Amino acid sequence: MSITVYGFWRSIASFRVRVALRLKGLPFEEIPIDILSGEQFEPGYKAVNAERVVPTFIHDGHSIFQSLAIIEYLDDIQPTPKLIPGDIKERAYARSLALTTIADVHPLTVPRVRNHLATTFGADAGAIEEWGKHWTVEGLATYERLLAQRAPAPFALGAEPGLADICIAGQVVGAHYLKLELGAYPVVSRLAERCFAMPAFATSHPFEQPEYKTANRLV
Numbered sequence: 001m002s003i004t005v006y007g008f009w010r011s012i013a014s015f016r017v018r019v020a021l022r023l024k025g026l027p028f029e030e031i032p033i034d035i036l037s038g039e040q041f042e043p044g045y046k047a048v049n050a051e052r053v054v055p056t057f058i059h060d061g062h063s064i065f066q067s068l069a070i071i072e073y074l075d076d077i078q079p080t081p082k083l084i085p086g087d088i089k090e091r092a093y094a095r096s097l098a099l100t101t102i103a104d105v106h107p108l109t110v111p112r113v114r115n116h117l118a119t120t121f122g123a124d125a126g127a128i129e130e131w132g133k134h135w136t137v138e139g140l141a142t143y144e145r146l147l148a149q150r151a152p153a154p155f156a157l158g159a160e161p162g163l164a165d166i167c168i169a170g171q172v173v174g175a176h177y178l179k180l181e182l183g184a185y186p187v188v189s190r191l192a193e194r195c196f197a198m199p200a201f202a203t204s205h206p207f208e209q210p211e212y213k214t215a216n217r218l219v
């Protein structure tokens with residue numbers, strides 16, 4: 001089986017896919033697309049992913065985009081360990097926790113939004129950073145409220161990490177970029193610590209990617 005991921009070291013959506021692949025023990029090659037310098041808009045990449053975002057996942061020549069769709073596909077082609085529960089109520093809960101960041105929070109902080117704030121509304125670097133902090137904190141606070149209603153045991157849905165944990169850990173990665181204090185989100189923090197104690201999560205963290213280590217940059 002051949003797996004290629006077009007991704008970027010800093011991309012939280014790419015992080016989600018890297019973790020899922022590593023939890024499943026599936027080897028892959030990652031091709032970097034620098035979304036900060038605009039490589040996602042180049043014609044060559046448009047042919048790979050017409051949405052012009054990362055990640056794009058290629059399995060034996062078949063292309064899939066959107067991290068949630070990719071992780072669901074991975075659960076289909078490699079059923080163990082299962083990242084999405086079989087029980088329909090649990091599955092819906094896992095997807096709900098996942099979509100909190102995938103659909104509601106993370107899209108507010110991506111480069112195309114930050115660039116639009118600068119070019120259309122004249123936001124300077126400080127204002128854009130505040131914007132990112134605001135939505136990242138909103139995401140953490142939302143997860144803290146949600147996890148207060150059903151405590152992780154020890155992961156969001158039970159004994160093993162899955163889709164929901166991957167997404168919550170990604171939200172915490174956003175906090176790491178912005179050097180946010182996590183003390184106000186103890187349940188989220190403990191869950192993230194549990195996740196990042198696992199090699200699949202730790203080695204997928206943006207700060208562990210070779211491009212980050214060489215460039216040593218945050219933006």
Ligand SMILES: N[C@@H](CCC(=O)N[C@@H](CS)C(=O)NCC(=O)O)C(=O)O
Nearest residue numbers: 011012013053054066067110111112
């Ligand atoms: N919902 C998508 C998010 C895709 C996305 O927005 N990716 C970001 C990086 S995390 C990107 O490529 N942004 C490019 C841009 O904003 O121009 C997923 O989960 O895969």
